[in-house]
Amino acid sequence: MNLDKLLTIALITKNEAKHLPDCLASVQDLGCPIVIIDSGSSDATPEIAEQFSAAFHVFTDWQGFGTQRNRAHAFIQTPWVLWLDADERLGETTRQDLIQRISQTIPDGKVLFSINRLSIAYGREIRHSGWYPDRIVRCYPIAQTQYSDDLVHESVLVPSGVKVVELKGDVLHNTYADLNQHLEKMKQYAFAWAAQRQGKKSATPFSATIRAVFAFLRFYFLKRGFLDGQQGLMIATMNAVYTFLKYAQLWQLNRSKSGSLKG
Incomplete structure (x- = not known):
């Protein structure tokens, strides 16, 4: 039809x-x-x-x-x-x-x-x-x-x-056929996420690291990523990297905005 x-x-x-x-x-x-x-x-x-x-x-x-x-x-x-x-x-x-x-x-x-x-x-x-x-x-x-x-x-x-x-x-x-494709997409999304929250949400390198660790634990254990084999381990690890990137980028953007205001 x-x-x-x-x-x-x-x-x-x-x-x-x-x-x-x-x-x-x-x-x-x-x-x-x-x-x-x-x-x-x-x-x-x-x-x-x-x-x-x-x-x-x-x-x-x-x-x-x-x-x-x-x-x-x-x-x-x-x-x-x-x-x-x-x-x-x-x-x-x-x-x-x-x-x-x-x-x-x-x-x-x-x-x-x-x-x-x-x-x-x-x-x-x-x-x-x-x-x-x-x-x-x-x-x-x-x-x-x-x-x-x-x-x-x-x-x-x-x-x-x-x-x-x-x-x-x-x-x-x-989705991702290889690591390079996965990394490129994560960077794009992480930086866009941070830009959208600049000045509205706080972040530090320490908080980015803690969030990244919990992201791995969540996706690999709570979300049973281990049942997806080696690919599940890759996904959990890359989710941790993505989490760190977006909060670290937010920290950097907030610092840049703060510095420009002081100037």
């Missing part, structure tokens, strides 16, 4: 030529329009988008993940939008449930839909480590809500009185 009058698939991209073809292929049979908001790709991302007849719009004035996503609303002509990341693949069970529910649900703002992501990291499906289940709202009526304007870790705003319905199945999420 085509959902071309009901649903638009939306993505934000930058240099996603490696992942984008498989992502768009996983939703191609839905027959939905595709809107891509790009932040200045220098690889084959635009050409791949054209191959899938996606509407491709470039905004290079990066203002954060939330703002970039919300820019898509101006180009969406259907009542519903489903957001995917380029490294995600819509699974068959989720696809069928989505078709049925969108076809039968009035976009009156009373229902939003969440997907469940199953992540692959370092070549293994991660079913513990705090990564699974990974429920996230990704499908909503564009007239009723949008994303928060957070620089990073943006989320769909859930209006009061609205029910979040869980779509069946899993959406496959190809």
Whole structure:
């Protein structure tokens, strides 16, 4: 069944030529329009988008993940939008449930839909480590809500009185293939997190270290990361590194702001 009058698939991209073809292929049979908001790709991302007849719009004035996503609303002509990341693949069970529910649900703002992501990291499906289940709202009526304007870790705003319905199945999420990719993404997120909290939250190198230790213990033991084998150990360790980075960067930004005020 085509959902071309009901649903638009939306993505934000930058240099996603490696992942984008498989992502768009996983939703191609839905027959939905595709809107891509790009932040200045220098690889084959635009050409791949054209191959899938996606509407491709470039905004290079990066203002954060939330703002970039919300820019898509101006180009969406259907009542519903489903957001995917380029490294995600819509699974068959989720696809069928989505078709049925969108076809039968009035976009009156009373229902939003969440997907469940199953992540692959370092070549293994991660079913513990705090990564699974990974429920996230990704499908909503564009007239009723949008994303928060957070620089990073943006989320769909859930209006009061609205029910979040869980779509069946899993959406496959190809995360980190190697250590370098993981480190680069962590640095990006950590620095954006710190910038958003500069002057609003305190941090020191000592508190960053203590938080990092507890982050490792939490993800490896409490979140049962040890059940994910060597990959679970990597994830717990990298979560500790990420925690240290974001609080250490916040400390540095706060010091810089304090010094400028004194000057």
